[in-house]
Amino acid sequence: MKINCEFVERVLCGFIREELAKTGYERGILGLSGGLDSAVCAGLAAKALGPANVLGLIMPYRDFAAPDIGDARDLARTLGIRSRVIDITPMVDAYFAAEPTEERTLRGNKMARERMSILYDQSARDKSLILGTSNKTELLIGYGTIHGDIACAVNPLGDLYKTQVRQLAAHLDIPAAIRSKAPTAGLWPGQTDEDEIGITYEELDAILFELVDRRSSIEDVVGLGHARDKVERIMRLVRGSEFKRRMPPIAKLSSRTIGLDFLYPYDWDK
Amino acid sequence: MRIALAQIAPALGRVAANFDLHLQEIDQARRAKVDLIIFPELSLTGYLLKDLTAEVAIDPDKDRRFQELKSLSREIGLVVGFVEEKERGLFFNSAALLAGGDVLSIHRKVFLPTYGMFEEGKFFAVGRNFRVVPTPWGKAGLMICREFLSHGAHYLLLAQGVELVLAVSAAPGRGLTEAEDFATSRMWEVMAEAMSYFSGSFIAYCNRAGYEDGMAFGGGSFIFNPFGRRLAKARPAERDFIVQDVDLQELRQARTTMPFLRDDRPEIILHALERIVKSYED
Secondary structure (H helix, E strand, O other): OOOOHHHHHHHHHHHHHHHHHHHOOOEEEEEOOOOHHHHHHHHHHHHHHOHHHEEEEEOOOOOOOHHHHHHHHHHHHHHOOEEEEOOOHHHHHHHHHHOOOOOHHHHHHHHHHHHHHHHHHHHHHHOEEEEOOOOHHHHHHOOOOOOOOOOOOEOOOOOOOHHHHHHHHHHOOOOHHHHOOOOOOOOOOOOOHHHHHOOOHHHHHHHHHHHHHOOOOHHHHHHOOOOHHHHHHHHHHHHHOHHHOOOOOOOOOOOOOEOOOEOOOOOOOO | OEEEEEEOOOOOOOHHHHHHHHHHHHHHHHHOOOOEEEOOOOOOOOOOOHHHHHHHOEOOOOOHHHHHHHHHOOOOEEEEEEEEEOOOOOEEEEEEEEEOOEEEEEEEOOOOOEEOOEEHHHHOOOOOOOOEEEEOOEEEEEEEHHHHHOHHHHHHHHOOOOOEEEEEOOOEOOOOOOOOOOOOHHHHHHHHHHHHHHHOOEEEEEOOOOEEOOEEEOEOOEEEOOOOOEEEEOOEOOOEEEEEEOOOHHHHHHHHHOOHHHHOOHHHHHHHHHHHHHHHHO
């Protein structure tokens, strides 16, 4: 799981630069939560594009994560990137005034999609491409909101496990305040990923690395000393979240159907 | 002999832009007094073509740009990659060796990787042969990417007395370790070291750089001499341009010192292979 951070930085900065160039963009935009993943993505983008070509959107809901908002502001200042704060409270509260719910996940998902909606609008206004910040761990277990925080134009971090993003964060000199805090999806106050998923990222990544990268069986992974119920639960999460990683199926009728036999590269004509 | 490896990043599906890029690299090579410049696999089209395959295919006998490259080869040898439509509706992943204003060889890729991220078997027809042809520098054989990792393909060139193995590639890098390169770069060099040594031939391998649909191509193009020594290596996963002199006298020296080629027995291998293959059907 140990990576060569200099090499990975070079490949990912090249990726960000070339993806933007192919689509005719010079600038990148991303949501800054004050957490590790968006900080690392912002750090890479600042190196790849120059800090002035990166816009970090800080989108708080009430005072849910006041310390994180402070960390996000500090990060933008440290990196020298442009940043803006857009409060999502009025839009989210207006919706829930009409459609009340106390269910935390529903409320959290709505906030994630509100941020996505703003990010897409601001990307068009700023003529900048949206950089994704979902890492491989959360994409694999589906720990993200579909059409919410998972939405982006290109994702530099999606093939790095959380613990590898941590290595990269140290290499990029991301401020200690961000590197040392407990990871949270920020769906409600006091939430932490590791509490909610019920496993440390170290163990989660080790299990995913075996199951996915090494194609090990559940039996093999249990044999390495991981509790069976954990391994099986993680495998269920991976299986159950494939819909978040794919375009939805189209009912095939014609002889040439999008996605099935109309097959062009993503980089078509770029 | 002076060889250039043009580790470029062709634009996907944009043949006109890639042709211009070829002209620029050829110009640079000519200024450096290069005898032979090698471009990567599918250098005129980009790699991940899918349904674009049919749209970028050319008939080399009729294609204006290909004919222009052929003319340019009066001054400098060229190896280029392209989608060949020799018969209507049959598309090959091909590489051409051009020199002296002639097409010396066109190789149609035989081993089309079709697993995991690779889908070549879905879009390309299968080539049927590995040929060694005389060139101004010696006997040369072309290989395309995955073929380079086949013992059998190397053996077929060896059995024809190959002196210059010219390999073109569009190999994505994959696998992270603590090394400053993709894990896969090692397999190409392991093969090159062994095959150059045991066939007593030069190996020039030109991979590409750039990104297509998120894949980073691994770069790391190289040249090995007939003693299995690496003479040059391009940067991993970035564009590069390598110029390297090779001493063709080393072919004779290597083959005199270690007579692997002399002592090889293709007819025995052939008969044994016939028996083996026949036994598959029993």
